[in-house]
Amino acid sequence: MTDLATADELARVVREHAGRLAASLMSLLGDFSAAEDLVQDAVESALRRWPEEGIPDRPDGWLFTVARRRGLDVLRRQENYRTKLAQLQWPVRPEPDDRLRLIFTCCHPALAREAQIALTLRVVCGLTTAQIAAAFVVPETTVAQRITRAKRKIADAGIPYRIPRDDELGERLSEVLTVIYLLFNEGYLSSTAEKAHSRDLVDDAEWLTALLAGLLPNEPEVTGLLVLIRLHRARVAARFTADGQIVLLQDQDRTRWDHAAIADATALLLRTARRHHSPGPYQLQAAIAACHCEATTWAETDWEQILVLYNMLLRLQPNAVTRLHRSVAVRYVEGVEPALAELEELEGALGKYALFHATRAELLRAAGRPSEAHDADQQAVVFTANPAQLNLLHDRLSS
16 A cells, blocks of 8 residues: 555544544543543544554544543543543444534634634544644644634533534534535635645545535535535546646546546435425535536536526625626626626725636636736735646736
8 A cells, every 4th residue: 555545544544533532522521622632642642653553453442442541541630530431431332413513512603713623623533733734834833722722612601512403503504514615615725825735625624524414414505515525526636737737627628527426426416406495505506516517618618507506696695706706607698898897896895815806817808908917917916825826827927
């Protein structure tokens, strides 16, 4: 097995079992911080030892044993915890809802967004503080502080370890999906200067959404986000050149797309649509992505259908970013000038957003206004740090 394959398998095993152990310990101890500390110790021990010793036949049992031993050692003066841990025997069979409670706790709206993301990655996915810091290119101390503050907030505010009531589930689920969506976006196209994208973060986002879909099978927006992520991932082989240059959708070699994955994801979206007749924002975004994926060439893209879907999305999310993406569809349905008129109204809201300026530059070029397009591309350069985006913009400026 290659080093990459070994690393992928190690990440998969830790991701699968760390959250289960955290949920079990949380249910037993009733203390989020103590449970999280024990799991993190076990995960760090595994990441040190497994690359040399090999992944054990029962990795979940191994993590359990290490966490239990560590707990009995560090909680000596907390007799209540020690008694509970001493009584805990393998195998632990957590209720399916345990991990769901864990996710909702990590994504509680009382926590800052950055803390929600860091806590979810560490507690549910089993990432170490160092791995999270590397993924977001921030100091380890920064991530550690976010997690410490979040755990203190959970304790001080008495944030309950439970699944939200029916009357609050919609709002709370939306919060969880937003956290996962932001995680996916950061992995799909990094906001930092160090790397163009992060396959690991995309893996974590897809795994979290699939876990959530299994725990909440009747929530169509969860399925919508899962389909959206899988459709984007199906095109990943064609998104970058061998030397890391970004390839725009219209220029991608569509024979390199994973068409089996596209078919599976699209079928899942259709099954969901048949059961739920009022699609939400993630289902609509997934449907837009499906339109792009089903076109065998750029010229065959069904822009009229995409514009209809954006109009529906705009009613649910009447924000500037939705209007920005909609303007591209307007260009191919109504023409360049109506698209530019739509875009010009957004400058106040999106004046510091690189994609706004890059999209405006494309429309200005199409309208035969190359000098203004050049200026717009220069503005886009100012507002992005992503290396692949910067290379593309510099190529445009030099041509």
